[in-house]
Amino acid sequence: xxxxxxxxxxxxxxAAGWADAARVPMGADWSTRRYERLTRPxxxxxxxxxxxxxxxxxxxxxxxICGLLRDVDLSAPDIFAADQGQGLLLLEDFGDDxxxxxxxxxxxxxxxxxxxxxxxxxxxxxxDNEAAPDIQRYDLSLFTRQVALFGDAYLGAAGNPLTAVxxxxxxDAWVTVxxxxxxxxxxxxxxxxxxxxxxxxxxxxxxxxGCGLLDVQDGxxxxxxxxxxxxxxxxxxxxxxxxxxxxxxxxxxxRPGLSRDDFLASYAVMGAMxxxxxxxxxxxxxxxxxxxxxLAFLTRVWGxxxxxxxxxxxxxxxxxxxxxxxPDGAVPHILGK
Numbered sequence: 001x002x003x004x005x006x007x008x009x010x011x012x013x014x015a016a017g018w019a020d021a022a023r024v025p026m027g028a029d030w031s032t033r034r035y036e037r038l039t040r041p042x043x044x045x046x047x048x049x050x051x052x053x054x055x056x057x058x059x060x061x062x063x064x065i066c067g068l069l070r071d072v073d074l075s076a077p078d079i080f081a082a083d084q085g086q087g088l089l090l091l092e093d094f095g096d097d098x099x100x101x102x103x104x105x106x107x108x109x110x111x112x113x114x115x116x117x118x119x120x121x122x123x124x125x126x127x128d129n130e131a132a133p134d135i136q137r138y139d140l141s142l143f144t145r146q147v148a149l150f151g152d153a154y155l156g157a158a159g160n161p162l163t164a165v166x167x168x169x170x171x172d173a174w175v176t177v178x179x180x181x182x183x184x185x186x187x188x189x190x191x192x193x194x195x196x197x198x199x200x201x202x203x204x205x206x207x208x209x210g211c212g213l214l215d216v217q218d219g220x221x222x223x224x225x226x227x228x229x230x231x232x233x234x235x236x237x238x239x240x241x242x243x244x245x246x247x248x249x250x251x252x253x254x255r256p257g258l259s260r261d262d263f264l265a266s267y268a269v270m271g272a273m274x275x276x277x278x279x280x281x282x283x284x285x286x287x288x289x290x291x292x293x294x295l296a297f298l299t300r301v302w303g304x305x306x307x308x309x310x311x312x313x314x315x316x317x318x319x320x321x322x323x324x325x326x327p328d329g330a331v332p333h334i335l336g337k
Contacts, residue, residue, distance in 0.1 A: 005052060012088045013038070016081035018046065033058070037093065045093040046080055056087030062217035063089070064135060068189060072126040074119060075202055075212045094212040099196035100236070109243055115211050116199055116231055117247045121254035122208045124188040124224045138190050138222025140182060144174050147273050149280030157283035158330035166324065173316035174273070180313055181269045182223070184262040190222035194230040196237070224258075225266040226274070233271055233304050235278050235297045268311035275305035279329075286334050295335060302329040 013019050021038040026047075032055050036048040051059050063084065066076035081090040099112045136142065151170045155162050162170065193215050200212030228251055232244045248267070252260055278301050285294050306329070309318040 005050075008086060009048070009050065009088065012081070012083050012086070013048070013090070016090050018081075018090065021046075023048070038090075047077070047091040047093050049087075049089040049091060051087035051089075053087075056085065058217040059084045059087050059089060061135070061219070064132075065189075065191075065216040065219040066213075068127070068132055068135075068219075069123075069213055069216065071131075072123060073209065074123060075200075075205060075209045076216060077212070077214070094200040094202060094214070097201040099199040099201060099211075102201060103196055103237065109240070112196070112199075112201075113231070113239075113243050113247050114250065115208060116194075116196075117228065117250050118254070119208045119211050119213070120194075120224070120227055120231075121251055124186070124255065127189045129187060129189075129221050132189070132221070136220035138187075138192075138220050138226070140175065140178055142220075143178055143182075143273055144171065147174055147276050147280075149284070150276035151280075153280040153283040153287070154276070154334075155324060157287055157334045158325055159333055160324050160330075162324075170320055173320045176316045177269050177272070177314050181266045185223050185225055185258065185266045187221050188224050190220055190224075190226050191216050192218040192220075192226070192230065194227040195234045196231075223266050223270060224255075225263055226270045229267050229271045230274060233275070233308075235275075235301050235304075238300065265311070265313050268308050269313060272305060272308035272311075272314050272317055275301050275308060279305060283334060286336075298331050298335060302331050305329075 010019070013021065018038055018040060021040045023036045023038055026035040026037055032051075032053075034050040034052075036050070038046045038048055049059070049062075059082070063079055063082060066079065069076035070078075075094075077092040077094065079089060079091060082088070099116065102112060103109055148171075151162050151167055155166075191213065198213070198215040200214060202210050202212045228247065232239050232247055248264075252258060252263060278297070282294055282298050282301065286298075306321075308314065309321060
């Protein structure tokens with residue numbers, strides 16, 4: 001971090017009344033954002049988000065989505081101070097007990113997945129799409145742009161870079177399957193990275209407010225199937241089949257007007273698309289020297305992708321994949337094994 005950036009942060013904290021706080025760096029995962037935990041002499045804590053450079057563009061949507069979530073009585077961090085132009089926020093500290101940490105230490109997964117599922121039911125029942133005309137829409141155009149990374153990065157890393165004809169065939173396949181399902185389930189606020197690493201246990205809050213929500217800056221309006229898929233088909237961990245099935249049943253029971261067949265069709269297509277995007281991102285990391293933590297996801301995510309495209313609605317993607325990739329997805333080749 002440059003001296004100039006540190007001076008900017010110090011001035012920001014001083015203006016917010018936190019100049020005398022102790023600062024401890026926190027870990028990062030996929031993003032370029034940097035975090036610190038701040039503790040004032042009186043013991044009050046907060047989190048500093050430092051999103052320098054291009055990352056500053058993520059700060060206004062983060063603030064906006066947090067406000068929308070709090071408006072429907074969910075637990076997104078309060079914003080204590082902000083310099084959005086410089087990419088600096090001072091946030092409420094939700095502590096260290098992410099659902100991922102609790103699962104990794106062996107806590108019972110059932111209560112965690114139940115409350116995480118109930119958060120989505122609550123959100124989708126109460127959120128008014130018309131109240132947020134300014135946030136992005138997860139529509140055909142946005143989804144196809146996001147999934148382009150699969151063709152651009154993954155196929156090349158697998159040793160079979162796409163020709164112009166192959167690129168058109170892949171684009172056509174995605175458009176075909178997405179067109180079949182967009183609109184068959186309702187749209188609501190979609191958080192995109194809804195997984196245990198971004199969910200925080202807040203035991204002093206009751207019900208769905210006991211689940212703190214982080215990393216929401218990529219939120220927008222999109223299919224209600226997406227975030228449940230993100231939760232249950234996590235790139236980072238294996239979720240038991242019985243937990244997955246029970247949480248789908250739980251969500252549908254809470255929303256009785258939703259067709260099960262339509263939901264499962266949308267769920268499969270959203271899964272294929274999400275897994276393909278992650279495959280592309282991990283392939284990028286591999287090409288750049290990689291991060292062992294993320295590269296370890298590759299085998300799991302390839303399996304999730306193959307399972308998703310087995311759905312009959314995804315036959316164009318399955319045909320394309322069978323023509324361009326081996327059954328193992330060239331995962332050993334990408335990992336250099």
